[in-house]
Amino acid sequence: DAKTTQPTSMDCAEGRAANLPCNHSTISGNEYVYWYRQIHSQGPQYIIHGLKNNETNEMASLIITEDRKSSTLILPHATLRDTAVYYCIVRASNDYKLSFGAGTTVTVRA
Amino acid sequence: GAVVSQHPSWVICKSGTSVKIECRSLDFQATTMFWYRQFPKQSLMLMATSNEGSKATYEQGVEKDKFLINHASLTLSTLTVTSAHPEDSSFYICSAFKREGAREQYFGPGTRLTVT
Numbered sequence: 633d634a635k636t637t638q639p640t641s642m643d644c645a646e647g648r649a650a651n652l653p654c655n656h657s658t659i660s661g662n663e664y665v666y667w668y669r670q671i672h673s674q675g676p677q678y679i680i681h682g683l684k685n686n687e688t689n690e691m692a693s694l695i696i697t698e699d700r701k702s703s704t705l706i707l708p709h710a711t712l713r714d715t716a717v718y719y720c721i722v723r724a725s726n727d728y729k730l731s732f733g734a735g736t737t738v739t740v741r742a
Numbered sequence: 743g744a745v746v747s748q749h750p751s752w753v754i755c756k757s758g759t760s761v762k763i764e765c766r767s768l769d770f771q772a773t774t775m776f777w778y779r780q781f782p783k784q785s786l787m788l789m790a791t792s793n794e795g796s797k798a799t800y801e802q803g804v805e806k807d808k809f810l811i812n813h814a815s816l817t818l819s820t821l822t823v824t825s826a827h828p829e830d831s832s833f834y835i836c837s838a839f840k841r842e843g844a845r846e847q848y849f850g851p852g853t854r855l856t857v858t
Binding site: 668670673674675676677678681719728729730731732733734735 | 746748774776778785786787788791833835837839846847848849850851852854
């Protein structure tokens, strides 16, 4: 059972913000939203995670709706090196496992 | 940061032989490590959870006698693919769960296995 739903692919322009949506309508109260990305032929890279508040770090911002049923990852100024598959994953605080779905293939174009 | 390395980064072996892949957490201790497999154009599939000093826990459908996992120390886990066949050709990725500080999974760069 997929706990998250993401668009299959999206394009964005270099230098512009990239907004990646994720639906997780069945999320439980103790489950966090995690974002990872995987550049071609590399291991996944942790980006950010959150429970209910919006989060920001040096890589991205995470906006979680008040009902927690969806979220948006924002890459503020996309570069060509941000081209990757982005995975939105829901994980309980006491569960170490990560279940990867198909993710969103993001292509940043010059 | 938390760095996880894998060795080798790629390997080619003949059908019927065994291949060992190492996963190391370089700057932190990891009581738990995970092994994933990724076929071309597919997502990562969890194969097993490796706990230091105990037997690995395998996901449904993963043959434990074929994919031997050893986690002998807090910084090293190994995956041995025994009697490899061409269908075992894949990208194998490990991750290490940091036990202190930011309790997140950090992934290795992956090992590309090709069985001829």
